[in-house]
Amino acid sequence: MSAAGPRPVSIFDVAKRAGVSHQTVSRVINDAPMVAAATRARVKAAIADLGYRPNRSARTLAGGAVRSVTVLTTDTSLYGTAETLRGIEDAARDAGFSVLISVMDPARVYSEADVLERLPHDGAPAIVIAHDEVTAGAMQALRERQPGALVATGGEHLGAEHDSADWRVLLDDRTVAARATRYLLSMGHKQVHHLAIPGKASRQTGWSDALADAGITRPEVVHSDWSIGAAAEAAAVLVADPSVTAILCGNDDLAFGVLHAAHRAGRSVPGDLSVVGFDDSPLAAYHVPPLTTVDLDFRGVGRGAFDLLRHKLEGGPDPRPSWRSPELVVRETSGPPRQ
Amino acid sequence: MSAAGPRPVSIFDVAKRAGVSHQTVSRVINDAPMVAAATRARVKAAIADLGYRPNRSARTLAGGAVRSVTVLTTDTSLYGTAETLRGIEDAARDAGFSVLISVMDPARVYSEADVLERLPHDGAPAIVIAHDEVTAGAMQALRERQPGALVATGGEHLGAEHDSADWRVLLDDRTVAARATRYLLSMGHKQVHHLAIPGKASRQTGWSDALADAGITRPEVVHSDWSIGAAAEAAAVLVADPSVTAILCGNDDLAFGVLHAAHRAGRSVPGDLSVVGFDDSPLAAYHVPPLTTVDLDFRGVGRGAFDLLRHKLEGGPDPRPSWRSPELVVRETSGPPRQ
DNA sequence: GTCGCGACCGTGAGCGCTAACATTTCCTCG
DNA sequence: CGAGGAAATGTTAGCGCTCACGGTCGCGAC
Structure with missing residues (x-):
């Protein structure tokens, strides 16, 4: 029942077969110069014959160039996170890096040691997708321990945006949140409410900015967690109030929850109520009615985060x-208020 | 701009500090017996003082127990995949394993070498989430190369279910697809159509089984890919046909696409048309109307896959x-046909 | 011819750790 | 009170690879 089998073929086996030294084999598999074409071909043939595969552990241990990233995150099922991860993976693969993933529990408390333990070795490069407190904490811990090998996305609620560009990749959702709010206002809504997700303070700030600009007193923010169910519940009160005609939601899932709640409360969308989401998840365009939302290029951000990390390393x-x-992206859940 | 810094602390540094040999330190960090309590405490203190972190590469290289899994998959953004990955990660973390993820391009062709290259070393344990041709190919390649260190989920379209239980974790979606079909028939529908996703042959088979049992001639299957847009398009024809009163969809996303198409075609759900999905994704319950679908425990499958792998290794x-x-899970997109 | 200097290739050491064995310590018991 | 043995610790040899050198060869310049 064990997976033992014969010892895998090593660089020495290849060397012997090709009649060269192990170092020459190393040069070949690393595309180093200073190898005669004939030799290179011979080594490659031996590699193919033997089915040789380099061992990454040995490589990193021997201190070659870094070839892996660890991604720290909380929930790989959320659209934004999944897409960001995808972007990182794409870019990493192109660069020949392997990707480790470490999922944290948003409900736990992590010591610095707990965080470090998730890296394959001390100082290993990491990208943190910081969309909540836990990952933001991890981000800070790593920031202090190994600033040269850390990049993060999100973590807006920590402020300190001044010095961030060289280790953080951020989408300007504050500005676009303001724009979305102004859009609703321009449709004739007298007030815009906000259903917030934890951690995304910048969206809330943008919303707040726009209301302040328009001289409107900011209503109380309604808070939800990341689940649709919680959003539907949290929105129930808002939705029951006929004076509420427009809601800006922290993300699409929350918006779907709001739409669900609105439906149950018998309020029509967009007639009685305008709803705007955030993320432009795949379903937004196909919801009935299609959801007005904000397109966020998470995948691009993922790529960007990796590129930045690599830049820092190399x-x-x-x-x-x-x-x-x-x-x-204006679709059909938003419009002028009735009357 | 480099991440060099001072050399990380090694097991020898700790040993020196604690006044013991490096091997004793190794015993402590591996919770091995045969270490005096006092010594153990001293070593742990030294570890804490120095901020020592074991190096995974060195560990695997030195031939200790295996401590990592590589997950091969195509799209980490799809609900089923994301949840499975999540389940694997949960279980892996509990067991002290680290998780590598390798995303394959469904549109590419991979040689066996391409697949092997994605493992950190020859014979490294892998789990393949095989929901399409590409990953199914990878599954087969690894199956041949290292049967002792491979587990897969999905890959149903390869048949050969006989010998699979010891390396494959499968949900019985064939049976439940039949049940769902029978359910629709029992509501009075004379016919049930099927919108299929690529690769999930077992769902189609279950549907087919039920129709055969009921003595109904199986209508042509409509094929889609994994995107909602494609589903909406593919469903347009079906939906336009008033004789079509029930559609079983390959997954929830497709069902959402069908609902979208139905809405555009002016057909009411479930009055004119019953729609059943597959997956019970988070949105299903909150869609308007809530989607009748099949609950699939992807996360549990992920855990199961990891457990099985570990069993094979240890x-x-x-x-x-x-x-x-x-x-x-019957919700509100299904019911008796009108009249 | 011989020196020099590239291009090419090999040797040795060591990355941080664990397995296997060797050694010491210390307690038990006849 | 010494033999025996278990418990506790140390020593050595690699795992597969890369780095930093050190050699060797061939060829043009003087």
Whole structure:
């Protein structure tokens, strides 16, 4: 029942077979120069014959270039997180890096040691997708311990945005939240309410900005967690109030919860109530009715985060941001208030 | 711009500090017996003082117990995949394993070498989430190369279910697909159509089984890919046909696409058309109207896959399946046909 | 011819850890 | 009170690879 089997073929086996030294084999598998074409071919043939595969552990241990990233996050099932992870993975694969993933429990408390334990070794490169307190904590712990090998996305609620560009990749959701709010106001709504997700303070700030600009007294923020059910519940009160005509939601899932609640309360959308989400998840366009929301390029952010990390590790020219800016996508859950 | 810094503290540094040999430190960090309590405490103190973290690469290289799994999959954003991954990660973390993730491109062709390259070393344990051709191919390649260190979920379209229980974790979606179909028939529908996702042949088979049992001639299957948009498009024809009163969909996303198409075609649900999904994704319960679907315990399957893998690596008693069986969840997109 | 200097290739050491064995310590018991 | 043995610790040899060198060879310049 064991997976033992014969010892896997090593660089020495290949060397022997090709009649060269192990070092020459190493040069070949690393595409190093200073190897004669004929030799290279011979080694490659031996590699193929023997089915040799380099051992990553040995490679990292021997102190070659770094070839792996660890991604720290809480929930890989959430759209934003999943897409970001996907973006990181894409970029990492292109660069020949392998990706480790470490999921944290949002309900637990982690010591610095707990966080460090998740890295394959001390100082190993990491990307933190910081959409909540727990990951934001991990971000800070790693920031202190190994600033040279850390990049993060999110973590807006920590402020300190001044010095962030060289280790954080952020979407400007504050500005777009303000834009979305202004859009609702421009449709004739006298007030815009906000259903907030934990951690995304910047969206709330943007909303707040726009209301302040318009001279409107900010209503109390309604808080939810990340689940649709919680959102539906939290929204029940808002939705029952006929004076509430527009709700900006922290993300699409919350918006779906609100729409559900609105439906149950017998309020029509967008006639009685306008709802705007955040994320533009795949379902938004196909919901009935299609959801007005904000397109966020999570995948681009993931790629960007990896590019930045690699830049920090290996130097080279500054990687320029390559993700789309957030954009409001108006569909059918928003419109002028009735009357 | 480099992440160099001082050399991380090693087991020898700790040993020196605690006044013991490095091997004793190794015993302590591995919770091995044969260490005096006092010594153990002294070593632990030294570890804490120095902030020592074991190096996983060195550990695996030195041939200790295996402590990592690589997950091969195509799309980490899909609900089923994301949940399965999550289940694997949960179980792996509990067991002290680290999780590597390797995303494959469903549109590419992979040689066996391409697949092997994704493992950190030859013979490294892997779990394949095989929901399409590409991952099913990877599954087969690894199956041949290292049967002792491979577990898979999915891959139903390969048949050969006979010998699978010891390396494959499968949900019985065939049976439940039949049950769902019978349910629709029992509501009075004369015919049930099927919108299929690629690769999930077993769902189609179950549907087919039920129709055959009922003596109904099986209508042509409509095929879609995994995207909601494609489903909406593919469903347009079905939905336009008033004789179509019930559609069983390959997953929830497809069902949402069908609902969207039905709405655009002006057909009411469930009055004119019953729609049943597969997966019970979080949104299903909150869709308007709430979606009738099949609850699939992907997370449990992920855990089960990991448990099985660990069993294969380390022996011990057979892990018994710990996931819920698929179950039909009737909500509001299904009912008797009108008239 | 011989020096020099590339291009090419090999040797040795060591990354941080564990397995296997060797050694010491200390307690038990006849 | 010494033999025996278990408990506790130390020593050595690698795991597979890369780095930093050190050699060797061939060839043009003087």
